[in-house]
Amino acid sequence: MNPRGQPCATAGSCAGDNVLRERGQREVFCGLTGIVWLHRKMQDAFFLVVGSRTCAHLIQSAAGVMIFAEPRFATAIMEERDLAGLVDANDELDRVVAQLLARRPDIKLLFLVGSCPSEVIKLDLSRAALRLSQKFLPNVRVLNYSGSGIETTFTQGEDACLASLVPVLPTTTVEARPSLLIVGALADVVEDQFRRLFASLGISSVAFLPPRRASELSAVGENTFFLLAQPFLGDTARALEQRGCRHVAAPFPLGVEGTTGWLRAAADVFGIDPAHFEAVTRALRERGQRAVARYRPQLAGKRVFLFPDSQIEIPLARFLARELGMTIVEAGTPYLHREHLRADLALLPPDVSLSEGQDVDRQLDRCRQARPDLVVCGLGLANPLEAEATATKWSIELIFTPIQGFEQAGDLAELFARPLARRGRLVA
């Protein structure tokens, strides 16, 4: 039996859709890539990858186009002698961390980030993090998570990172008033908008994970309700539930509909009067709808094919289909978390084909055969598809752009209209 597998259509039960599960070559990033945005969000954190030259090369190829006076990430590259014996490797790691912290006294939180090589040789970074924390606390806390390709795909690196933060969050007192925790790295401007919105809804105790500084970790406990801002946070959600926090099920805040559903889920939990909710959000919803409507004429009826990348594909497909009138040819996702995506799946048009996992050559065959108007894909595929006269929207941008919330709904639509508008403009 060919272990790369025939694409097997397995009957999934979500929203009546069949989900195609595929295995084969996956053209995706590993979780280490999360460092590229996480290091900007948490200003006093440092990310030390324990890996090979390949890992170092990945991060600098992604981030090195920016010129850094002081980057907040680095790699401890394992060498031949580190592979020989594990005790030695631990001593080496301690030496490298001491060297790093001497150079960067401003660092308050250090993540030891596991990679494929460190996982395969089973270097125990969680014990190393404990050992180093004991040595460097209270100045520096050392945590550990894995961003390896064998275990994590792209945005799952953020999930692993945030999940590692959950156990060190302070605990709320039993009598604490109910609080809301928004989980998932958001652009600063989006975070500020949501903070204002929750305040005007009357939810006063709102915190964000990750925080902008390591010193601002919010307390959690049995009275904490958490709302996921991103669809790729399975492990973080589980870790929060283990701390007694309660998940608020909601669609993801992409587009006007998603944002409304997301806010309403929180408002319901906090017992906000629906009339008040309506009063606070009506003008914002209408403004968001006007902004999205500008792009609808260019996008309605266009056929879009989404390659798997970040797990944001399903909420995105829901937005493109329902608010922009696009036809979804296929929405691929590297991993389908049915529970967290329940609300988005329920809103998807019934005829959408979904795929989980990838066999990139077969998927390209399907894509070429379908001749979509727009392909959402990674940068390894984008230019080659453009050269085949297929319009593409590179997917990584959706992680690096403020797209959540009412005020960004129009910007999100514009991201998809832009490549088509560009093709209309260029004469040569």
Place this chain on the structure above:
Amino acid sequence: MQLTVWTYEGPPHVGAMRVATAMRGVHYVLHAPQGDTYADLLFTMIERRDRRPPVTYTTFQARDLGGDTAELLQSAMRDAFVRFAPDAMLVGASCTAELIQDDPGGLAQALKLPIPVVPLELPSYQRKENWGASETFYRLARALAKAPPTGDPRLKREKGAGPVCNLLGPTALGFRHRDDLAEVTRQVVALGIGIGVVAPWNATAADIARLGEADFNIVLYPEIAATTAEWLKRTFGQPFTKIIPIGVGATRAFITEVAGLAGIDPSPALARAETRLPWYSRSVDSTYLTGKRVFIFGDATHALAAARVASGELGFDVVGLGTYSREFAREIREAAVTYGIEPLITDDYLEVEAKVGELQPELVLGTQMERHIAKRLGIPCAVISAPSHVQDFPARYSPQMGFEGANVIFDTWVHPLMMGLEEHLLGMFREDREFSDTAPSHLGHQPSEPPAPIQLPKSIARSTDVAWTAEAEQELHKIPFFVRGKARRNTERFAQERSVGLITLETLYDAKAHFGR
């Protein structure tokens, strides 16, 4: 373990990808974990290629490790052969796959594919990208190159047609390889020499098979092609060039060398040479470039060439010279002796950073990584070597080699420096609110605060046994920014050597008189 902020080279399998992607009809099956496909972006984004690199990855995941990863690799090879129908295949492992030891070569052999399959042994924890490219090219040549057929074309040609050479070294993702190749081809053709095979750039397996038919080889990038050229010399008796035509002098010497190997008189070609660098550099506008202190770092080929051009063709002082190419350390050491400086052979970014901090040059000629260092230290910088990023794969014609390359070099290296008039005025008037010596106005930036003080290693931190009077410290700040670091160092050295504990105005000017500018 090595603490690595930035790495000068990727892993060796990226070198192999550079060879495969440069070629046509050669496919590379790489045993690698999910995520290693990031390397595709180097080619599709940084080099802006319009097709996917000819690489199939097994992209195994954790759950595959319990199962049969060897079978995964074999089916990937089989599928790649069927789908892409290559003329030859490379098979190898990335760093993680090296740890699980599935033996790509043996597994490929067992498949009995009807095409040449070249197994690559690239030790990821010892070797790096350029070695990987060099080894891959060499293995391909060994596997495919055939002895010249009977009725040797080389003998036939002697009766009439001109001599023929191969051009070896240009790959995908090479620093200006595309335009260097065009420029050198022009020079070679102008001499009346035919081009046999260009490799790996655009070569097919059939082209590699014909490598032995040329009269001699031109090695453009020794880091990639020297091993193959040595082997071709041993096997087919082809001599190869040693001079790299970067800079006006080197280009002239290269033309003479090539003509010599071809048995041609180089003087007509040299007489026709058109180059602007020598006049631009002699024109009085360039006088202020004299003795500018420059630090040079890159791959050995580009660093050596840059040092020659900087010192002999632009009149700079080479105060630092180094490379990350350990394979060519000897050449760098020899060159450093001629400039009277210590060579720096390292792939440790932090060591390079410390050296630049210590030397306080006025210009850094380096890689993309030295741009980070130069930003931190507030020093002008130009890129002369890989690693480089997307802006160094330009649309315009931008060779480094040949006479046009010299023109490009003049413009590129002088651009980041403060222009002459501005430099003079800043030396005279220090309190202007718009013009500041931290940012040349022709680069369009507002002057910025100098970067925050950094923790330098103890060995180069300022010695604490010498103090400055407030007056002397103030005077020091009237010295333009780009030479201030050197003035401070010289004054402190002067004071220490004379056991002066407190630096006064007098000490400052005594030191200035002693050392000159």
